[in-house]
Amino acid sequence: MRQDPAASPGTTVRTATFGIGGMHCAACAARNERTLGKLPGVRAAAVNLGTRQARVEFDQSAISESALHDAVTRGGYRVLAGETAQNDKERARLELKAARQRAFLALLLAAPVAVLAMLEIDLPWALAGRSLGVWVQALLGSVVVLALGWEFHRGMVRQTAGMAANMDTLISLGTLAALLYSLWAMAGGDRHLYFETGAVITALILLGRYFEARSRGRASEAIEKLMDLGARTARVVRDGAQQDIPVEHVLVGDTVIVKPGEKIPVDGEVLDGSSSVDEAMLTGESMPSGKARGDAVSGGTVNLSGALRLRATKVGQDTTLAQIARMVADAQANKAPIQKLADRVSGIFVPVVLAVAIFTAAGWYIAGGNLAQSIIPAVAVLIIACPCSLGLATPTAIMVATGIGARRGVLIRNGEALERARTIDVVLFDKTGTLTEGKPRVTSVTAIGQDVAEAEVLRIAASLESLSEHPLARAVVAAAEAAGLRLDDARDFENLAGKGVRARLGGETVLVGSPRLMREAAIPAIADEAIAKLEDDAQTVVCVARQDRLMGIIAVADTLKPDAGAAVAALRKQGIASAMITGDNRKSAEAIARELGIETVLAEVLPQDKADAVRSLQTEGRKVAFVGDGINDAPALVQADLGIAMGTGTDIAVEAGNIVLVKGQPMKVLEALALSRLALRTVKQNLFWAFFYNAAAIPLAALGLLNPMVAAGAMATSSVSVVGNSLRIGSRARAIRH
DSSP states (O other): OEEEOOSSTTOOEEEEEEEEESOOSHHHHHHHHHHHHTSTTEEEEEEETTTTEEEEEEETTTOOHHHHHHHHHHTTOEEEOTHHHHTHHHHHHHHHHHHHHHHHHHHHHHHHHHHHHHTTOOOSOEETTEEHHHHHHHHHHHIIIIIITHHHHHHHHHHHHTTOOOHHHHHHHHHHHHHHHHHHHHHTTOSOOOHHHHHHHHHHHHHHHHHHHHHHTHHHHHHHHHHHTSOSEEEEEETTEEEEEEGGGOOTTOEEEEOTTOBOOSEEEEEEOOEEEEOHHHHOOSSOEEEOTTOEEOTTOEEOSSOEEEEEEEOGGGSHHHHHHHHHHHHHHHSOOOOOHHHHHHHHHHHHHHHHHHHHHHHHHHHHOOHHHHHHHHHHHHHHTOTHHHHHHHHHHHHHHHHHHHHTTEEEOOHHHHHHHTTOOEEEEEIIIIIEEEEEEEEEEEEOSTTOOHHHHHHHHHHHHTTOOOHHHHHHHHHHHHTTOOOOOOEEEEEETTTEEEEEETTEEEEEEOHHHHHHTTOOOOOHHHHHHHHHTTOEEEEEEETTEEEEEEEEEEEEOTTHHHHHHHHHHTTOEEEEEOSSOHHHHHHHHHHHTOOEEEOSOOHHHHHHHHHHHHHTTOOEEEEEOSGGGHHHHHHSSEEEEETTSOHHHHHHOSEEETTOOTHHHHHHHHHHHHHHHHHHHHHHHHHHHHHHHHHHHHTTSSOHHHHHHHHHHHHHHHHHHHHHHHHHHTTOOO
């Protein structure tokens, strides 16, 4: 267990974080959250199914930490603390493997039961007046329902102990009713048996649980991948000598050496040297940042050019990278789990069904005095209430919707994403890599003077930049190659960190770099007006000078994606506001926003501030969808009501998103929202008809107008109708066009 320090000295309020084992669904998380929240002295409790962790704020003067653990244990779950919590990843892997084995074994055993029952196959050989086929159905059906479906029955017991009911209760009651009645009817010589009903329902729902478990660990995987971005070792100076040590052994105040091309291992301050540092993993911006003495650097960023000598200022869990990972975890833990509609209604529906079944049995027994005659209609009530159609209502719609989305490049993670998409009223776009391509490209070349051609300016610049690894240099070289220009060999090449490059071409000195480099080299400023205009338009200017004379300027910019403007306009037409957030400077950000027609711009925003910006909109009552692609976007993707990740971005962003757009096209945001709304509408239709069918059929069963066999047939019919309605998503989705 991890305990956070108090907010102020002397207070007895603490926050404890510990793992919980044995949770397999949202109801488990909600149950533990309620259990912990009701304890005296507990201020707040949040249980996250994805990370399998509880975060509890409590008053130590009123309740102890061990009492929190005891409350969880009494509910039938395990507390994972210390060494055990560290091994939870392996335990989750084993649980997933076990869920897969249970699901496929249940399907394997349920298949022959269904075939024998539906085709009424009588195998040769009999025992006690029953054919081998009936005994096979009884044996395999009992194994599936009682052994492989044990988690449903255990869940029912837990819910009953807590005076509650959920889908586990319905599944357990329905499958047990079908099995026990079939065993009773088998002993009594009745031909109407329902072993296949309980077996098939159990197998299908176990399969659904397996698919849930497989996607449940995405949140923790995102955090693990975040931490993997950091350096493994650091080169520190101790006792006057350089030595490579594990990064976790670096201390605050250590002197760290970082060579070109290496990851910076810890947060620090530059003591000596200058270089360009790729900070895209933090800022999301494609342009590297120049670093010199006194500047701050962050762990996980990449040193591109010169060697740097740093003083470590933050290490371990205090680094910026670790803080981002912690923000992702906290945002997930603090977000209340969405209670599924079926479970909410089941809380009322199940007690009603039980009461109806009991009164039915009692009424028929009082009226006729025949025990068998009273059991049959009661069992029909339970079978007709069996949640086959309820169990299919959500997963079939989600399965069809996600399949259609996948074919269109829209990956919908789960049913929770569908519910979140329904009420979105503002879409907050990250800029770089989301609205823009995320890669600098040459947009224009301007020659200065009558005796210089634009192609010559580009050729000379590319001849020098071909020796540099800077992103701007690669953009210039790519433009020259696309134009088919032949490059010259540069001599005496010198990289001027953060400014540009210098070399000799044909005996002449050539400078290629920023306007600042030109000023420092005393190159006459004869293009200031053109440079200023380009910079106002969010373009980076590369100047080319030969023999102390400016010969041309090259504009480089991160260009907009072709459909970005259309996406913003289409959202506006639907009444959904668009906003843009970026770590870039305000002038560049506002230039991009003007081109797109976006009025709300948040510029020069740090990674942690992106999540704060989302939270600020949420406190105003807005339902926010955040669209991003970078590592720095992960906290905001998780904090948002709906996180939409560009599939062309980082793995961390993809893991943190509820919806992933495979090709990274902004227009796909509208398609994702429309498909989500369509799928959720279908789920609600399915649930309505499933419950309506039960409400209409249960009275008929109670009156004896439906025997169990007819009830099972009606239940199958309701399931077919639910599946058919879900399949209609395909035809309706074809109408989604933007």
